Amino acid sequence: MPLLPRDHPERLTLAEEVHARPAEPLDVPSRASYVALVIEPEQRERELAHLAALCTAHGVEAPAAGLTQFSAALGPLRLKWERHGEFSGYTFVVPGLSPRPFSEPAAGFLPPGWLAALPGTTVYAAHAKLASTSSRAEAPDAASLAEHFGSNLVVGSEIGDGAGLVFTDFRIHGDGFGRFLILDRGFTARQAGRMLQRLFEIESYHMMALLALPVARGQSPCIQAIEASLAALTGAIAAEGGDDEALQQQLTRMAVEIESGLAASQFRFGACRAYAELVRTRIAELREQRLPGLQTIGEFMSRRFTPAVATVASVEQRMQALSERVAQTGSLLSTRVEIARERQNQALLASMNRRARLQLRLQQTVEGLSVAAIVYYCAGLVGYLAKALKAGGVAINPDLAVGLSIPILLVLILLALKRARRRHDEADNDY
Structure with missing residues (x-):
């Protein structure tokens, strides 16, 4: 006899949600490659078919329809696929290190042309090198970092409360990938996997959030033009000498333009807020500690990423405020028109009274x-x-x-x- 009433239809699904997208355990040393692709809804079936073909070629069971995550061993290569709301993330891991830094990445173990044939557009890609070091090892010197990142400015910190070190330059290199160097001072396999996943997610969410920046920049000239037109129209209303019908038509055009802009950008701006919050959360989960002479990832993001998000938020606020101002101006113009109509009605009533008296x-x-x-x-x-x-x-x-x-x-x-x-x-x- 059951002890509980019948389950809610979504109970099991919601209970499993907290276990979604677990980090893959990593052995040290390892190499990893990550690619984030923006996938349109009509490309989802092609994506699954392309992934299934890879699995079939390696004798692995393909992911079932409806899955949002999948992992499998393809020979020496470990594959992990995750489907997010707007994009899909692919992580490839192989054990061991290459002779030269980032010379033989994990993505190179894929069949030729398979990665390039994936549907969608690349929004972020990176290689990571996970190497071991002593528990008391200091940060690599500038020459060692230059072997991995060239002359670029390097950002780095201790992560996991000192259990490891991470370095990156947040640049896209000649192969189209970014780079992460992770030094293990005492990670567990699960901890190493979580740290790598967080680093990849920070950059993928960072790029997805910044998709709103070109939209915001594109809306700024339109906002400025509408603000100037609205100021002139408000002055014409205050002057009480303009054609009310023409003013109403201008105001209607402004309202249509601003509402059209809001409708076109509202989703992107909302997504920017959500992704930016995820970036901040993932950075906090790194539990960074400063290294002498280097910016932490959190500091770098606060100086570069946060202003961009603030720009998007500012444009969104301006659009919302402009929409409210257009509505208020419309109310003022309607009030003016109503007052004019009342005066006309009063004059008409007075004329009718005179006629009535004459009659x-x-x-x-x-x-x-x-x-x-x-x-x-x-x-x-x-x-x-x-x-x-x-x-x-x-x-x-x-x-x-x-x-x-x-x-x-x-x-x-x-x-x-x-x-x-x-x-x-x-x-x-x-x-």
Whole structure:
């Protein structure tokens, strides 16, 4: 009988996530090569097929569909493949050292042309040399480092709380690869693997973060142009002399441009923040200690990488602030248009009131004339009636009867008009 309720559908997957991408243990001495490729979604199947062909050629079972990591021994070469969100990382390791520094890298043990035929574009590549040294060995002198890095400026430090030394120049050499020299003072095999993985990840994440820098630089001229146009448009709104419709069209174009820029760059800028945080985390995990006369990796990154990330963040903030300013300016212009409409409506209402008063006066005049005409008509009827009565023998003076009937008719007609107006007012109140 089970002790637990049924599992959440994602329980096992999430539990395995913390064990994803474990570092490969490394023996000393060893050589390693690493390549990070930006892979488009439509290239994923080709990538798996290319990897499967390599495994098949060495009699190794190919990775199953849906896997995000894979490792295998291909003769003396150890392969590790990792799929990240935007890129794939390949690590190749062979035991032993070459006669000359970086002369026979691990990638050279791959079948000719296999690495170049991988789908995607290379964003970072590096060779690493892992050699042993005594537990109290000092850093190599300048001449020894020049054998590995030439005349380039070298960055280095103690890592793993002094368990090893690492040196690099953060340069792309003639073969298209960067270089790391790692000296083992007392690494365990797992610790050596973790340190190598962190160094490769620092550079791959560093390069992925900097993909946002060209985007930010490309957006800067557009931002400056929109800022200048917005300042001029705001001045035109303040002057209250411009064409509101033309101003609204200009403002709409600005809003479309800035929102289009945000939509095109938002993902890249967000990825830059995430990758930059990973770089900082991996540097902290190296647990560096300074070597005399050399910059640490953390110091080098803080002087070179951090300003680039800050530039991207600054452009993103400017775009967000500009979007808000365009929206605020649009609100101001809308308010101005509403005020102008209210003034027009007030003027129209005032004109309608004047017309209504004129119509009322005209109506009153017409009513007065109508009353006179009705009295005259009714008095004429009374006159005809009086004459008829007189002809029938009734002693009546028709002229006197007409004269006496006029006030009475006038009062009756006025009362009838007043009653009719009251009924109309009551009908209007019902609506």
